Amino acid sequence: MTELQQGLVVSHLGKGIAVEVGEQTMLCQTLRKLDTVVVGDQVLLSLSGPEQGRIEQILPRRSVLQRPSRGDQVRPVAANLDTIFVVFAAEPECDFLLLDQYLAICENCNIGAALVFNKVDIPCNGSILEELKIYEALGYRLHRVSAKQQSGLDELKQVLRDQTAMFAGQSGVGKSSLTNALIPDRTLRTNSVSATTRHGRHTTTAATLYHLPAGGDLIDSPGVAIFGLAGLSEAQLAWGYREFQPYIGQCKFNDCRHAGDKDCAVRAAVESGSISATRYQRYLKLREKMPPANRS
Structure with missing residues (x-):
């Protein structure tokens, strides 16, 4: 069996992928069964020719x-x-x-x-x-x-x-x-x-x-000026507001939307000045921008 080498994906070039293996940069193709390979991925590849390879595996991502x-x-x-x-x-x-x-x-x-x-x-x-x-x-x-x-x-x-x-x-x-x-x-x-x-x-x-x-x-990544809400649920959007996190578990209802819900601890924190009112208003705007399927 061919020994696999570990490399770092540094760019997409047309239909090929540039992978750094040590001091060398190789042009690679991917196995069709693999998920999308992206820049920053650590991968295992096999050699298919001079300075050419095939990506066989994507190593676990930390993010x-x-x-x-x-x-x-x-x-x-x-x-x-x-x-x-x-x-x-x-x-x-x-x-x-x-x-x-x-x-x-x-x-x-x-x-x-x-x-x-x-x-x-x-x-x-x-x-x-x-x-x-x-x-x-x-x-x-x-x-x-x-x-x-x-x-x-x-x-x-x-x-x-x-x-x-x-x-x-x-x-x-x-x-x-x-x-x-x-x-x-x-x-x-x-x-x-x-x-x-x-x-x-x-x-x-x-x-x-x-x-x-x-x-x-x-x-x-010039093409990533805006990456949207990228599939976040309404609960994840609320968690994404760092200052909401201590209060989310204190809301009366587990599915609290932190909008007009009764006994909402987040809204109470806004009213008491513990949470910025301008940040909270922006949360409500972002929530409205979410696809209906992502909102509860």
């Missing part, structure tokens, strides 16, 4: 990020992420509803979450700063940076060491500028993977894993 697919389906986009860094800025205007959506998904996917406030060189609305204090009080780490002025990046590099991370956020907040600042030779590296695997041009929407110069891995 997986999904996004909505056709119909009510979801599909994985990245695996084994430790932290998603939600990037936002004063311009374009900060979408706190989207930010809460990202955080709720992280809370339910065994993925850590942190905030990156980019473009700190631009004057900022005081209400944004007040809202950010709420997230910091909840334990979300906030990094203030300017990719343009290269400020705050050294601290961010240190945090990114020894973990696999991804940037997420609305369009225009500077995710690409931030990635380019952290990986100055990104285009060169991308072209190198394509050349090594002899598979022509790398597609711009493909997720790619980069090893950061200061340590750690960054999965860059």
